[in-house]
Amino acid sequence: MPSTQQPPIAGAVVDPTSVRPPIDDATIERVDVHGVRARLEALKAEGYTMLLDLAGVDYLPRSPRFDVVYHLLKMPTAAASVQQVGAPQRFRLLCGVNDGEAVPSAIDLWPNADWAEREIFDLFGITFSGHADLRRIQMPYDWVGHPLRKDYPLRGPAQERSPRPSFGLKSNVLAGTPPSGRTLEALQEQVKKARAADRPEAERDGLAGGEPT
Amino acid sequence: MSLSTQPLTPEIVSQEGNAMVLSMGPQHPSTHGVLQIMLEIEGETIVKAEPEIGYLHTGIEKNMENLFWSHGQTNAERMDYLAPSSNALCYALAVEKLLGITDQIPERAQHIRVLQGELTRIASHCVWLGTHAIDIGAISVFFYCFDLRENILDLQEAAGGARMHPNYIRIGGLNGDLPDGYLDKLDALIAKFPGRMRDLRGLLQANPIFQDRTIDVGVITAQQAIEWGVTGPALRGSGIAYDVRKAYPYSGYDRYQFDVPTRTDGDAYARFLVRLDEMEESLRIISQVRKDLNTPGPVAIDDPKVFPVPKETIALSMEALIHHFKIVSEGFRVPPGDVYSPIEGPRGEVAFYIVSNGENRPYRARLRPPSLYNLQCLKGMAPGNLIADLVVMIGSLDPVFGEVDR
Numbered sequence: 001m002p003s004t005q006q007p008p009i010a011g012a013v014v015d016p017t018s019v020r021p022p023i024d025d026a027t028i029e030r031v032d033v034h035g036v037r038a039r040l041e042a043l044k045a046e047g048y049t050m051l052l053d054l055a056g057v058d059y060l061p062r063s064p065r066f067d068v069v070y071h072l073l074k075m076p077t078a079a080a081s082v083q084q085v086g087a088p089q090r091f092r093l094l095c096g097v098n099d100g101e102a103v104p105s106a107i108d109l110w111p112n113a114d115w116a117e118r119e120i121f122d123l124f125g126i127t128f129s130g131h132a133d134l135r136r137i138q139m140p141y142d143w144v145g146h147p148l149r150k151d152y153p154l155r156g157p158a159q160e161r162s163p164r165p166s167f168g169l170k171s172n173v174l175a176g177t178p179p180s181g182r183t184l185e186a187l188q189e190q191v192k193k194a195r196a197a198d199r200p201e202a203e204r205d206g207l208a209g210g211e212p213t
Numbered sequence: 214m215s216l217s218t219q220p221l222t223p224e225i226v227s228q229e230g231n232a233m234v235l236s237m238g239p240q241h242p243s244t245h246g247v248l249q250i251m252l253e254i255e256g257e258t259i260v261k262a263e264p265e266i267g268y269l270h271t272g273i274e275k276n277m278e279n280l281f282w283s284h285g286q287t288n289a290e291r292m293d294y295l296a297p298s299s300n301a302l303c304y305a306l307a308v309e310k311l312l313g314i315t316d317q318i319p320e321r322a323q324h325i326r327v328l329q330g331e332l333t334r335i336a337s338h339c340v341w342l343g344t345h346a347i348d349i350g351a352i353s354v355f356f357y358c359f360d361l362r363e364n365i366l367d368l369q370e371a372a373g374g375a376r377m378h379p380n381y382i383r384i385g386g387l388n389g390d391l392p393d394g395y396l397d398k399l400d401a402l403i404a405k406f407p408g409r410m411r412d413l414r415g416l417l418q419a420n421p422i423f424q425d426r427t428i429d430v431g432v433i434t435a436q437q438a439i440e441w442g443v444t445g446p447a448l449r450g451s452g453i454a455y456d457v458r459k460a461y462p463y464s465g466y467d468r469y470q471f472d473v474p475t476r477t478d479g480d481a482y483a484r485f486l487v488r489l490d491e492m493e494e495s496l497r498i499i500s501q502v503r504k505d506l507n508t509p510g511p512v513a514i515d516d517p518k519v520f521p522v523p524k525e526t527i528a529l530s531m532e533a534l535i536h537h538f539k540i541v542s543e544g545f546r547v548p549p550g551d552v553y554s555p556i557e558g559p560r561g562e563v564a565f566y567i568v569s570n571g572e573n574r575p576y577r578a579r580l581r582p583p584s585l586y587n588l589q590c591l592k593g594m595a596p597g598n599l600i601a602d603l604v605v606m607i608g609s610l611d612p613v614f615g616e617v618d619r
Contacts, residue, residue: 023310024552025461049439053581055566069566071553071581077436079452082473087460092553112442115266115589138270138618147275154279 026071026090033064036095037104040070044109048072048091051106054116056124060150064096066126068103097126105130123148232260235600239268243348243604246614248588252600259603262595264588269618277578281544282308283384285575289565290378292580293616296337298329298369299558300580300616301382306463307554307565308384311547314514321510322386323465328399328502329372329382330464330556331495335406336365337559338492345485345608346417349426354416361409364402371395385520386513396506403503406496414489427482431594431606434479441593442586445561446491447610450484452477457557469501481609488611519545544573560584560611580619584612 031039052071059065072091076084097103105128106113117128118137125146128134136143145152238249247268253261273292277285289304290297309315343358366376371392373379381388417423433443438451448455456473458466474490476483513520517536526533549571555564561583568577587610595603 023313023550024554026553051442052444052562053442053564053566053579053586055577055579055581057568057577057579071564071566075439075455076453077439079435079475079477080454081475082454082456082459085453085455085460088455090553110442111440111593112586112589114592115585136267138267140267147272152275154275 024090025087026092028092028094030094030096033095033097033101033103036068036093037106039093040106040109043072043091043093047074048089049077050075051110051113051116052090054106054113054120056120056126056148058124058148058150064098064101066097066099066124068095068097068120068126069093070095070106099125102127102129104128107131122146125149237600237603239265244607245344245612247618248607248612248614250591250603252595252603254600257599257601259595259598259600262591262603264591266585266588266614266617269614271619273619274578274580277575279574281573282547282575283540283544285578286383287378287380289578289580290380291615292582292619293337293558293560293563293584293613294377295340295613296333296559297378297380298333298382299337299556300563301380302326302330302464303554303556303558303563303565303580304578305382305384306556307552307567308547310552310554311550311567311569312384312519313548314385314516314519317514317516318386318464319511319513320465321390321506321508322512324502324505325372325387325391325512326382326464327466327469328499328506329369329379331498331502332365332368334495334559335492336362336369338488339365341488341559341608341611342413342417342485345605345611346423348604348608349423351417351420351423354413357409357412357416361406364398364405368395368398368402371398383513383520385516386511390509390512391506396503399499399503399506403496403500410489410493410496417485418489424482426602426605427480427485427609428478429480429482430598430602431481431609432479433590433594437590437593438479441590443561443590444583445558445587446484446487447587447590448561449473449475450487451479457555457562461555463556466498469498471498481605484609546571546573547575555581558583560613560616561587580616582616582619584610584614584616588612588617 029039050073052073055069055071057067057069059067070091070093072093074089074091095103103126105117107117107130114131114133115137117131118134120126121128121134122136122138123146135141139147145157233254235252235254236249237252238244239247244250249265249268251263251265252259273288277288280288286301286304289300293300306315309318339358339362343355346352346354346358369379369381370376372395373381373388433441433447433451435451435453438448438453443451444455452475454473454475457463458471459473471494474487474494476486517533518540521540522533522536527537547569549569551566551568553564553566555562557563562581563583564581566577566579566581567575570576591606591610594606598606
């Protein structure tokens, strides 16, 4: 029963990718943000012709804070049979990047990095230098914040919760939205006001005794 | 003029020249979901196409980070609503790799997983073929396809209890064995299938209108397909026989005899032929799995800390009750590590990149959406073609927006 015998790691400070030998068939390598471009170029030249996917991970207290993960595949670029394709080699390049740092774009090496980088920018707020069209892709253009960051609340920022945002605007920064009254601060404020307005206990008990109002 | 990098307003008429900016979708019936394409057109010829996605973004990956490992299965299924069991299998395999229990999955569970994977592939291709043909104007194909799909959905309902999202494949095995009478229904499907495929081929394959609309439309060369990260039938339609089931066999796919159909033309017609052949190959696999299904056996791992104990034991054994309580109230923990686990879905390489930090929830679960990369290829493919052909191209790429937008 391998699942439960290891004690859990307190918090997410430890980088989970480094505590365990690789369990899939990819070659794994870690680079920093300055070396990533050269490494990607070298890998492309080595024959990793396909960028399978680009994933972002936020390890919040860690520095560098984010990982941008490149999944590469060594594929033939002309028609090939099953035997010729075989089991193409996989490569996983993990690039640590801090908040505010820009990762060099891979769009000229693999054009499909376009949407993948836009998605990471949208959901993590990591910028890519050299990307000509870096705008949001999943979230609405006027959205504030980057939802897949670990410090972004699951249900979104408080002002969006109530009233229900209109589907037409698809936005969390509605101009003129009345204060929701459901944020924690507002709730505390409300409780404080209610307490201040409340009469002393004895008096209230007296009122409860049956005095007509 | 050129499309601005700023958010585009669906302005209909541009200022200069004969070029015009037209917003197609997101409510257009031929975009197979909520896809908007900003088209720059000269007459009826596309100068530039810029797909706008994100209308179906639900933050499903963010949600997964806040759900137990076993609950994430539900989200994984919803990402591809046309082939839910395929995504469920991908997620289950990824988590099993992290748990280190890949080799402990019982034989019968693996057989049934292969069966489910292939059934959903056929069902998904049925939806693709029906809607693709409707886009082109052949309406009756839709009914033939959906009738066949309905039989598969009946099987899904029998196995998992729900037509669309059976949630049948679980981490560690399956949610129960196949019910009584399932194999008879499966036999009936296997018997019906060749005739139905003959009908479908007869309706379309040699149809001159269909050929006119699809041959040499939306050509992707092998080089382009690799550059744009295209996988699945679209890649095989360009001549590269990359199939995860052959390259990295999982769930015992190496036991079965099947071919990887390819075409070298790379056009919409080639992708159509590849998918039709694939449906037949799927049935070939199903017929082989069918023989294995007569042997009874366990369908889930015997580990009460990962897989819930049988319900009837809960009232009889205190350990079972404790295990049940623990797994329901706090789930199970997965050793830290990261894994990239691919399978061959109906649209291409579906993969989960999962990071665990040892907690009872995934730290990060990223789906590699094959539809996203296939659809992105449209940018390179559409210019120079007619608007009417754009519909064919979208149809031949078979995107699913639950997966593109997640």
